Every structure is written in C-alpha cells, then in structure tokens.
Amino acid sequence: MELHVVINGRKDLAEQLYQQLREAIGSGRLAAGAQLPPSRLLAEQLGVSRKTVSDTYSTLTYEGLLIGKTGRGTFVNAGTPQSEHLQTAPDLACAAQLAKWQALPSPMRHPTRDGTLRYEFIGGATSRNQFPQDEWRRCTQDALRRIAQNSGFYSQPEGxxxxxSAIAGHIAFSRGVKCRDSDIIVTNGAQQALDLIARVVLEPGSIVAMEDPGYSPARQLFMAMGARVAGVPVDDQGIQVDRIPDGTRLIYVTPSHQFPLGMPMSPPRREALLARAFELGAIIIEDDYDSEFRYEGRPTDSLQSMDSRGVVTYVGTFSKTLLPELRLGYAVLPPAIHGAVLKAKQLTDQHSSTLPQWALAKFISEGYLLKHIRRCHAVYAGRRERILQRLAGDLSSWFEAVPTVAGFHMAALCKVPVDIPLLMQLARQVEVGLYPLDVFFHDTPVRPGLIIGFGAIETLDIDPALDKVRDILKQIG
Incomplete structure (x- = not known):
C-alpha cells in the first residue's frame, strides 16, 4: 500500500514532502508507531531522488517526529504530540440532535473483556464454554470454500x-412459525431487524405501544426515530391490550417470555392483541428472543402462527442460542411491509456478511443447532433451578422470583425495601455483577428488584456468588 503524498511540479520537492509528512504526523493520519516506506520505494512512488526523501526523513528525525530503528526501518515517534483542530459538538448546526443521541442511556451494554467480573448475572449473555467450537469451525471452513468459489459480487440484501431456507425450517419445527423462505430477511442481530421495521413504519410523532416494563434498547430506538412511545402495563397474562392507545402504528411485544419479568402472554390476550392491531392498522413486532429454552408446561404457539391478517412481524436472533458476537438475526415479514423493509436493508448495509451466513446455514442444516440447544437446555435448567432454590431459601427474606417458564434470565422482585444501587456497588467489590430492574420501566411505577441472567455464569459459581449477595444484604440491612 502506497503512502498518500502528492508532489506538484518540480520545485521545492523536499519542502513539499517535509510539509506533507509533518502535517500527516501532526494530524494523526500517520499514527504513532506507523512505519514509513523505505526511502528508495517512496522516491520511486513520487518520482523524486532518493536523496530528497532521505534528507526529509533525517530532518523529521532530528525534530523528533520520526525515529530510525536499525535493521527495521523508519517509524513515527510514539511520543509525537498531535495537533488538535477539531470542531466541537456545540459549534455544529446539529448540536441539539447530537445531544439527544448522546443522552440516550445504555442499560444493557455488556462489559468489555477487561470489565467482566468473576461472577456475572448479566442477562442476554451466554457462556463461551457452551459454544460448539469444533462444529462451528468445520462450518466456517466450509463457508470459506464456498466464498472462494463465488463471483465476488455483492450478495442478496435479504440473505x-x-x-x-434453514431458518424457515428451524422456526417452523421449533416455534410453529408459518413462513416461506421468501418471507425472511437476514439481519445483523435482532436489533437491526427492529431498526429496519421502524424505519419503514414510523414517522416523527408516530405512536409506538410497548410493554412496560419492556426492552429498553427497543424503546430508545423508537424514540430516537422521533416516535412517541406509550408504555402499556403488563400483568400476569401479558400486555394489557385495552390500554393500547388509539392512533398506535407499531406494537412491540415479547409474548413468549416477557422482557424483563418473564411471564408468557395468555392465549386470550394474544387473540385480543391481534384483533386490536387489525383494528388500528398497526404492525406488531413479536420479539421471540430466547423461547427455545423452555422448562415447564406445554410449548406455546408463536403469535405469528396465530396471525390470519398479516399484522405480525416475527423477529428472532441467534445471539442467545449461539454467541452475541455473531450478530445474526432475522425477521419474518408480512407481505404488506416486506418490500419496504427489503429496500431499507439494501440502503442500510447492502447485505449482512456472507461468511457467517454460510457457516450458520450449514450449522443448522447439519443438525448442530438443535443438538446445541438441547445441550444448553440441560445446563440452563440446572442453573435456573439452583437460583430458584436460593430465592426460595436464604434469599427469600429480601426477594421473590417472578414465575417464568422459558429463557435464561428471571426477575427477582424486592419483598422489602432494598437499596439496589448500594447492593450492586458492594457486589462489584467482591466480583459479582448484579443488574437492576428499574431501567426497564417507562411510564408505569417502578417495581424494584434484579434481573438475574444465568446464561453467562457457570453452574458451580452460582452458590458462591449468591452467598456473597446474601452476606451483603445482611450487612446493609
């Protein structure tokens, strides 16, 4: 790769080269530690003498901007100060809009590798130890071979x-979803699916109804698009349909495993929701984020499988069954919005990366995914049972679990006043990551408590971690 330097004419060649390299170093375009081309190669590139380049390098080295390393070459000095001539946000015409985006909270942002605690009860994360590395490696190698045989053109925006085809078969088998391959669009995680649907359905001022408490990243996404989000209370049967306001254009629900409380939506409530959406001319987003893991009772149908009017968009993800880092999700779209969402996908990023798509297609078709889900189900069931036992045992003076039959997180509501921020702070000091429920409430009164994820914590770590939590609770009274 050639260094970007432009020489004009044949006058002051050394000065032109000196000024451009000095500016590139000062602005950070040539980063600290970057290696410069050998003087002979740069001279050939620019059509100047090698002496011109060598003299320039020597001058910059004398000034401390470059450093020569014997046998290795010439590098930008790591201690070189960089000039700052950047526009600040308040000076921009879009300052108010930038401030709105910057003010959005990040309640579900996962910690970095360096910030991860010894015992993590974070929701939405899985244990890397459960990931089928060998099977995924074989599927990735097959994907690389397929890509090597392709034309080199862009792929299809829909995936x-x-x-x-593999997704359609999987969700028909595991969730009873009624769809054809052509109904599906592959996305970069479920969050992009929500973004694409919202882009084509909403305008500034549009009303979005969603469960309250509910999934905060979805709420923030809708609000960032200028929508008015109406928080609709939930009870033990799910969203209270009769409180969805008139004029609603989009309804976001998690009917199989309400986020974050965990109860499933009852069949009568589902029927009422479908009827209400049809009456309003609204689109329902059914976020079925982790219902593959079910521990009690009979499986419930997906809301989409009950839809006879074409108002439900079914959104799923492989972040919960495999790894969040893969960023693979999908949407099953009703005919009315399919074409618009497909165009939005194409304009947004052309298409999702084909390497993980090919790998996942083989992973599903070879039966690895179902095998992995069954293996994880047994692990998560054991973790869930142990946490429930502790919440019903020595932690019962402070918390009670909300009944839940699916997924790999649960909610624990406070039975007595507990200083949740203080509890979280003291827990972090002993390497326990705890997370509050209050960030998921919008309009309805907050019910204090914890969201307890059991996907990322190892089974043998649960009791030592909860012992520490119990001791802190005793300490703070």
Whole structure:
C-alpha cells in the first residue's frame, strides 16, 4: 500500500514532502508507531531522488517526529504530540440532535473483556464454554470454500437462500412459525431487524405501544426515530391490550417470555392483541428472543402462527442460542411491509456478511443447532433451578422470583425495601455483577428488584456468588 503524498511540479520537492509528512504526523493520519516506506520505494512512488526523501526523513528525525530503528526501518515517534483542530459538538448546526443521541442511556451494554467480573448475572449473555467450537469451525471452513468459489459480487440484501431456507425450517419445527423462505430477511442481530421495521413504519410523532416494563434498547430506538412511545402495563397474562392507545402504528411485544419479568402472554390476550392491531392498522413486532429454552408446561404457539391478517412481524436472533458476537438475526415479514423493509436493508448495509451466513446455514442444516440447544437446555435448567432454590431459601427474606417458564434470565422482585444501587456497588467489590430492574420501566411505577441472567455464569459459581449477595444484604440491612 502506497503512502498518500502528492508532489506538484518540480520545485521545492523536499519542502513539499517535509510539509506533507509533518502535517500527516501532526494530524494523526500517520499514527504513532506507523512505519514509513523505505526511502528508495517512496522516491520511486513520487518520482523524486532518493536523496530528497532521505534528507526529509533525517530532518523529521532530528525534530523528533520520526525515529530510525536499525535493521527495521523508519517509524513515527510514539511520543509525537498531535495537533488538535477539531470542531466541537456545540459549534455544529446539529448540536441539539447530537445531544439527544448522546443522552440516550445504555442499560444493557455488556462489559468489555477487561470489565467482566468473576461472577456475572448479566442477562442476554451466554457462556463461551457452551459454544460448539469444533462444529462451528468445520462450518466456517466450509463457508470459506464456498466464498472462494463465488463471483465476488455483492450478495442478496435479504440473505443467502441457503440460510433463509434453514431458518424457515428451524422456526417452523421449533416455534410453529408459518413462513416461506421468501418471507425472511437476514439481519445483523435482532436489533437491526427492529431498526429496519421502524424505519419503514414510523414517522416523527408516530405512536409506538410497548410493554412496560419492556426492552429498553427497543424503546430508545423508537424514540430516537422521533416516535412517541406509550408504555402499556403488563400483568400476569401479558400486555394489557385495552390500554393500547388509539392512533398506535407499531406494537412491540415479547409474548413468549416477557422482557424483563418473564411471564408468557395468555392465549386470550394474544387473540385480543391481534384483533386490536387489525383494528388500528398497526404492525406488531413479536420479539421471540430466547423461547427455545423452555422448562415447564406445554410449548406455546408463536403469535405469528396465530396471525390470519398479516399484522405480525416475527423477529428472532441467534445471539442467545449461539454467541452475541455473531450478530445474526432475522425477521419474518408480512407481505404488506416486506418490500419496504427489503429496500431499507439494501440502503442500510447492502447485505449482512456472507461468511457467517454460510457457516450458520450449514450449522443448522447439519443438525448442530438443535443438538446445541438441547445441550444448553440441560445446563440452563440446572442453573435456573439452583437460583430458584436460593430465592426460595436464604434469599427469600429480601426477594421473590417472578414465575417464568422459558429463557435464561428471571426477575427477582424486592419483598422489602432494598437499596439496589448500594447492593450492586458492594457486589462489584467482591466480583459479582448484579443488574437492576428499574431501567426497564417507562411510564408505569417502578417495581424494584434484579434481573438475574444465568446464561453467562457457570453452574458451580452460582452458590458462591449468591452467598456473597446474601452476606451483603445482611450487612446493609
């Protein structure tokens, strides 16, 4: 790769080269530690003498901007100060809009590798130890071979046919979803699916109804698009349909495992929701984020499988069954919005990366995904049972679990006043990551408590971690 330097004419060649290299170093375009081309190669590139380049390098080295390393070459000095001539946000015409985006909270942002605690009860994360590395490696190698045989053109915005076919078969088998391959669009995680649907359905001022408490990243996304989000209370049967306001254009629900409380939506409530959406001319987003893991009772149908009017968009993800870092999700779209969402996907990022798409298509078709889900189900069931036992045992003076039959997180509500921020702070000091429920409430009164994820914590770590939590609770009274 050639260094970007432009020489004009044949006058002051050394001065032109000196000024451009000095500016590139000062602005940070040539980063600290970056290696410069050998003087002979740069001279050939620019059509100047090698002496001109060598003299320039020597001058910059004398000034401390470059450093020569014997046998290795010439590098930008790591201690070189960089000039700052950047526009600040308040000076921009879009300052108010920038401030709105910057003010959005990040309640579900996962910690970095360096910030991860010894015992993590964070929701939405899985244990890397459960990931089927060998099977995924074989599927990735197959994907690389397929890519090597392709034309080199961009792929389809809706996703590879092989993956859409595999997804259609998987969700029909595991969730009873009624769809064809052509109904599916592959996305970069479920969050992009929400973004694409909202882009084509909403305008500034549109009303979005969603469960309250509910999934905060979805609420923030809708609000960032200028929508008015109406928080609709939930009870033990799910969202209270009769409180969805008139004029609602989009309804966001998690009917199989209400986020964050965990109860499933009852069949009568589902029927009422479908009727209400049809009456309003609204689209329902059914976020079925982790219902593959079910521990009690009979499986419930997806809301989409009950939809006879074409108002439900079914959104799923592989972040919960495999790894969040893969960023693979999908949406099953009703005919009315399919074309618009497909165009939005194409304009947003052309298409999702084909390497993980090919790998996942083979992973599903070879039966690895179902095998992995069954293996994880047994692990998560054991973790869930142990946490429930502790909440019903020595932690019962402070918390009670909300009944839940699916997923790999649960909610624990406070039975007595507990200083949750203080509890979280003291827990972090002993390497326990705890997370509050209050960030998921919007309009309805907050019910204090914790969201307890059991996907990322190892089974043998649960009791030592909860012992520490119990001791802190005793300490703070």
């Amino acid at each position: 590879l046919p092989a993956l859409r």
